[in-house]
Amino acid sequence: MHADVATALRLQALDLRAAELRREIAALPKRILEIEKALEAHTRRLEMDRAALAANQRERKKIEGEIQMHQQKISRLRDQMMEAKTNEQYRAFQDEIAYFEQAIRKAEDQILELMLEADALEANVRKAEAALQAEKKSVEAEKEQARARTLADKEELARIEAERKEVAARLAPEVLSMYERLRSRHYPAGDVLAEARNGRCMGCMMTIRPQLFQDVKSGERVVCCETCRRILYAEEPPRDIEAEMSA
Numbered sequence: 616m617h618a619d620v621a622t623a624l625r626l627q628a629l630d631l632r633a634a635e636l637r638r639e640i641a642a643l644p645k646r647i648l649e650i651e652k653a654l655e656a657h658t659r660r661l662e663m664d665r666a667a668l669a670a671n672q673r674e675r676k677k678i679e680g681e682i683q684m685h686q687q688k689i690s691r692l693r694d695q696m697m698e699a700k701t702n703e704q705y706r707a708f709q710d711e712i713a714y715f716e717q718a719i720r721k722a723e724d725q726i727l728e729l730m731l732e733a734d735a736l737e738a739n740v741r742k743a744e745a746a747l748q749a750e751k752k753s754v755e756a757e758k759e760q761a762r763a764r765t766l767a768d769k770e771e772l773a774r775i776e777a778e779r780k781e782v783a784a785r786l787a788p789e790v791l792s793m794y795e796r797l798r799s800r801h802y803p804a805g806d807v808l809a810e811a812r813n814g815r816c817m818g819c820m821m822t823i824r825p826q827l828f829q830d831v832k833s834g835e836r837v838v839c840c841e842t843c844r845r846i847l848y849a850e851e852p853p854r855d856i857e858a859e860m861s862a
């Protein structure tokens with residue numbers, strides 16, 4: 616392989632990895648925002664359940680107060696009834712007492728309903744509290760992980776950017792400018808080089824003229840695909856590149 620093609624391949628590998636890291640660095644805060652939003656929604660939901668439970672308890676206290684008032688009223692009426700002078704008066708007191716007794720029964724039914732509702736609400740609140748506790752822990756862990764990941768990504772990116780400078784400096788200026796031009800104008804995804812395999816450019820899948828294919832394989836000069844303009848490399852050397860990369 617031509618030395619400049621090997622160097623350009625290294626440059627491409629660095630650029631691809633740098634793009635991946637930048638995408639990840641940009642995506643992590645969004646992920647954090649998402650999980651924080653979910654946590655907020657669950658917290659609000661719990662607050663609503665707690666408010667419903669508190670309203671239920673207030674309502675129950677109110678009705679219990681009413682029952683007490685009715686009972687006091689009944690005991691006063693009973694006292695007054697003792698002093699009734701006529702049957703008519705007596706019956707009137709009886710009717711009034713029956714009215715308040717009926718009101719008490721109705722209130723007791725309401726309390727029973729409220730108690731059933733409270734049981735369900737309390738169960739909801741307890742369940743939500745436990746779930747929220749667990750969620751808070753996992754959100755914290757995930758945030759910590761994201762922070763660590765971002766830091767590691769940024770460090771790796773800095774190393775890659777430093778190495779890129781070195782690699783670019785090693786490249787023949789005309790090959791470097793060709794690479795940069797292809798990347799900025801045609802292949803922003805970073806696939807500036809293409810493998811030449813079985814007489815085809817693997818970038819655009821078009822056939823390469825036999826002479827050109829021969830030139831790619833011999834590595835005597837830098838060859839570009841005549842269709843897509845990508846810099847071509849022959850298929851066997853990538854293993855050497857791997858070795859060079861880890862060296």
Ligand SMILES: [Zn+2]
Nearest residue numbers: 816819840843
């Ligand atoms: Zn091509």
